[in-house]
Amino acid sequence: MTKTVLITGASSGFGEACAKKYAANGYKVVMGARNVAKLVELQRQMPDPSKVAFAPLDVRYKDSIEHFFDGIPTDFREFDILINNAGLALGTQSAQEASLDDWETMIDTNIKGLVRITRKVLPLMVTRNRGHIVNIGSIAASWPYPGCNAYGGTKAFVQQFSRSLRSDVLGKQIRVSNIEPGLANTNFSLTRLKGDQQKADDVYENTKPLLAEDIADIVFWTTSVPEHVNINNIEVMPTCQAWGPLAINREMED
Ligand code: NDP
Ligand code: 8X3
Numbered sequence: 001m002t003k004t005v006l007i008t009g010a011s012s013g014f015g016e017a018c019a020k021k022y023a024a025n026g027y028k029v030v031m032g033a034r035n036v037a038k039l040v041e042l043q044r045q046m047p048d049p050s051k052v053a054f055a056p057l058d059v060r061y062k063d064s065i066e067h068f069f070d071g072i073p074t075d076f077r078e079f080d081i082l083i084n085n086a087g088l089a090l091g092t093q094s095a096q097e098a099s100l101d102d103w104e105t106m107i108d109t110n111i112k113g114l115v116r117i118t119r120k121v122l123p124l125m126v127t128r129n130r131g132h133i134v135n136i137g138s139i140a141a142s143w144p145y146p147g148c149n150a151y152g153g154t155k156a157f158v159q160q161f162s163r164s165l166r167s168d169v170l171g172k173q174i175r176v177s178n179i180e181p182g183l184a185n186t187n188f189s190l191t192r193l194k195g196d197q198q199k200a201d202d203v204y205e206n207t208k209p210l211l212a213e214d215i216a217d218i219v220f221w222t223t224s225v226p227e228h229v230n231i232n233n234i235e236v237m238p239t240c241q242a243w244g245p246l247a248i249n250r251e252m253e254d
Contacts, residue, residue, distance in 0.1 A: 004028040004049070005223075006079045008059060008117055009086030013186030014136060017216035019085055023047060025220070026139040030076050032057030032068050033086065047081025059086045060105070069120055077174040078128065081223050082121045084114045085136040087154075092147035103150040110154035115161065122165075122174075130173050132223050135162045136215075137180040139235055143243060155180070158235070166232065175230045177222045181235035184210035210238045 004220045008017040010031035016038075023029045031039050031054040039054040046052045055071030060066040087110040090102035118133060125131025140148045141155035162178035169176065189200040215236070222231045227250045 002026065002028050003080040004030065004076055004078055005081040005083060006030040006032070006121065007083045007085060008032050008057060008078045008113070010042065010054070011035040013188060014181070014184070014215045014219075015083070015085040016042060017212035018085065018219055019052075020214040021213075021216040021220050024254070025054060027051070027055065028076055030054065030072055030079070032056050042045075057086070059117060060108040062116065064112075065120065067115050074140065077124075077125060079121055080131060082117070082125075082131070082133045083136070083219060084117055084133065084158075086113055086117075089140075089151040090194075091168070092192065094147060094254075096146075098149060104156050105195075106150050107154075110151075113159050114158060118165070119160075122169075125174050126172055128221075131160075132175040132177070133165065133217055134222060135176070135178045137162070137178045137220075139180050139182040139237060141180055143233070145244075147227060156170070165229070173227065175227075177231045178233045179215065179219055179222065180233065180235040181210055181215050182235075183207065183241045184212065184215060184238075186212050207240045208238055209240070 005027050007015050007018050007029065009034035010019045017035065019029050019031050019042060029046070031042065031052065034056065036054070036056050043049050043054060053073050053076045056064070057068040088106065090105055091098050091126045112134065122133070134161045135158050137158040138155040140152035141159040144152050159178055159180070162176050165176040185204050189203040190197060193199040195205055201220045218236060219235060222234065225231065
């Protein structure tokens, strides 16, 4: 039987690449995002547009989530895979200077959006005793850097929530995976830097970052291993990225 994958944040970056990957592999694909024009265009580009459905989705708002699920055609509602991908970073200022509004938007999107979507889909998976939830975390969950503050905090939530979900569904044929990418060239930096294209380009200058397709391949593989295998966590960086030394302030006064 044809499997169905639900992807949040499918209008760009990892979500778009995942939508294309699963569609190319014969899945029925359900896409949600705010940029509906992009979803229309994506559906048109797919090998079989009749196997692709979409509806507007803003994961920050409960009403939007309800309308999204109401708008999914009935023959697309048996979700085999949920890819909780919608998310963003806003700002790179240190914690004492960062915008509290930006922090709240990240929390509303990356945490509250993710748990609300999960809470809609997981009971359906439990009823069918099948399913796979793939959460898109970040290396920022484990490895802090200046300016990562609330963003890293949201992804640390995703990491621990993913593990906790596994504990809760133990005994069911439901898998949960957390994919944690590092530097990846998508619209992520343009969003984080509030539309400053030059600064966003600078983030990737003289690097060979991950591409959205790299992450889509990893997500697809994660859901393609035999059903008795659960990939708990994958942390992935481009080869050009690694950890820095611990920072030490050497200007301490006695
Ligand atoms: P993009 O900016 O390219 O894509 C972000 C996607 O999230 C878009 O489709 C956007 O759709 C969607 N989105 C954002 N806010 C909302 C919302 N309120 N409701 C619904 N959808 C929303 O970035 P990426 O593809 O890189 O980001 C995808 C995920 O990967 C995020 O969770 C991000 O934190 C994570 N990540 C990114 C990394 C990177 O370096 N690129 C590395 C590690 C993790 P729309 O605006 O149409 O709503
Ligand atoms: C995005 C990766 O390193 O910019 O989650 O935080 S990083």
